[in-house]
Amino acid sequence: MAQPQGIHARRAALRLLDAVFRRGETLDIAFAGATKDLRKFEDKALARAIASEVLRWLVDLDALIDSATKQPLPHDAKARMVLRMMLAQWLRLGTPPHAVVATGLDLLAGGPRRLAHGVFSTLTKREAALPAAPTLPAEVAARWGERAEAIAAGLAEPPPLDLTLRDPSETAHWQVQLAADSLMPGHLRLPRGASVETLPGFAEGAWWVQDLAAALPARLLGQGEGRHVLDLCAAPGGKTLQLAAQGWQVTALDISKRRLDLLKANLKRTGLKANTVRADALKWEPKHQYDAILLDAPCTATGTARRHPDVLHRIGARQIEEMAELQAGLLHQAQGWLKPGGTLVSATCSLEREEGEDQVGAVAMPTLAVSPDELPAGLAATAEGWIRTDPGMLAEAGGLDGFFIARWRRGA
Numbered sequence: 001m002a003q004p005q006g007i008h009a010r011r012a013a014l015r016l017l018d019a020v021f022r023r024g025e026t027l028d029i030a031f032a033g034a035t036k037d038l039r040k041f042e043d044k045a046l047a048r049a050i051a052s053e054v055l056r057w058l059v060d061l062d063a064l065i066d067s068a069t070k071q072p073l074p075h076d077a078k079a080r081m082v083l084r085m086m087l088a089q090w091l092r093l094g095t096p097p098h099a100v101v102a103t104g105l106d107l108l109a110g111g112p113r114r115l116a117h118g119v120f121s122t123l124t125k126r127e128a129a130l131p132a133a134p135t136l137p138a139e140v141a142a143r144w145g146e147r148a149e150a151i152a153a154g155l156a157e158p159p160p161l162d163l164t165l166r167d168p169s170e171t172a173h174w175q176v177q178l179a180a181d182s183l184m185p186g187h188l189r190l191p192r193g194a195s196v197e198t199l200p201g202f203a204e205g206a207w208w209v210q211d212l213a214a215a216l217p218a219r220l221l222g223q224g225e226g227r228h229v230l231d232l233c234a235a236p237g238g239k240t241l242q243l244a245a246q247g248w249q250v251t252a253l254d255i256s257k258r259r260l261d262l263l264k265a266n267l268k269r270t271g272l273k274a275n276t277v278r279a280d281a282l283k284w285e286p287k288h289q290y291d292a293i294l295l296d297a298p299c300t301a302t303g304t305a306r307r308h309p310d311v312l313h314r315i316g317a318r319q320i321e322e323m324a325e326l327q328a329g330l331l332h333q334a335q336g337w338l339k340p341g342g343t344l345v346s347a348t349c350s351l352e353r354e355e356g357e358d359q360v361g362a363v364a365m366p367t368l369a370v371s372p373d374e375l376p377a378g379l380a381a382t383a384e385g386w387i388r389t390d391p392g393m394l395a396e397a398g399g400l401d402g403f404f405i406a407r408w409r410r411g412a
Contacts, residue, residue, distance in 0.1 A: 012047035055309035150392030205270030224248025227291035235259030303402025356404025
């Protein structure tokens with residue numbers, strides 16, 4: 001019997017979700033293995049979309065399922081996972097119910113297909129709906145406190161596509177070429193779904209993909225004018241490209257060969273220069289001090305939940321504690337590598353205080369406060385002079401990732 005069209009993409013989505021929930025993998029890490037049998041780009045994209053929407057709306061999807069069952073399904077039951085996928089396709093991706101049933105029930109061959117069909121039919125007859133914003137897992141909402149509701153609203157949709165220009169003076173030109181919005185010089189914003197490699201300017205390296213919040217740390221170092229900057233934990237290279245374009249002589253250090261290869265490919269495409277070093281920053285010793293250091297430290301990445309909703313379910317107290325300890329070690333190293341009068345910028349794409357505000361006390365230098373003219377309209381520094389962004393900010397313009405950024409100046 002011929003299988004329903006699209007069944008392979010659904011099986012790949014199920015493998016993706018299994019990797020996240022059972023093995024604690026990120027969607028990015030799991031993606032290649034889960035989709036290895038898919039040949040078409042569209043099928044790979046569909047598998048990712050289904051898995052992402054399940055993760056984004058998991059609490060609400062489970063509430064719908066539980067409202068239509070007499071006996072609760074175990075949370076790790078395959079039937080529950082398949083029902084989550086079926087509901088996500090219907091309620092989030094606009095797949096007609098008959099097509100959802102045709103592809104979904106085949107995933108339960110030898111299993112409780114009648115139960116899944118009955119639950120799905122009950123919910124379609126009720127014309128079930130999801131809330132305007134996803135409900136956060138309770139422990140996540142507790143961590144994010146008073147901003148949790150606004151952040152949740154910012155997670156309702158995948159993010160737009162942000163680009164950073166190699167030459168900010170060409171912002172108006174590329175706005176026209178790409179029919180894009182711009183929230184500050186050197187930044188462009190396009191609707192999601194664009195095929196990046198086919199866009200004007202990609203082949204000649206006029207821009208690279210980089211969330212607006214992720215572009216702020218390098219901007220805070222200003223123009224390099226030939227001075228030396230160390231980009232710690234640099235790969236895959238967006239900040240390295242920024243610093244090189246701003247006229248810095250860049251040393252880009254990262255521990256991952258694969259990620260450094262991506263950085264080198266980005267340098268080649270854009271025609272920008274940097275010295276790359278593969279090393280463990282906690283063990284490496286530089287030959288000289290630097291005029292500036294940018295530390296984009298490894299973190300839990302909870303601030304990227306718009307595009308990586310797996311962080312809503314993989315990250316807990318243990319991971320936060322481990323990352324905070326690593327970040328403290330890197331901050332300690334970086335301070336000793338800075339010239340007198342030099343500038344240190346530290347950033348994490350995390351929404352956790354332990355990885356941001358709680359780290360700054362370990363830096364024995366005065367804060368160099370961020371001024372309003374260094375930020376896009378609608379953002380402001382904290383009273384301490386730091387930057388704290390989250391997905392609930394700039395909502396009318398399409399939002400941005402969550403970051404904590406601080407800047408210090410070493411005494412002369």
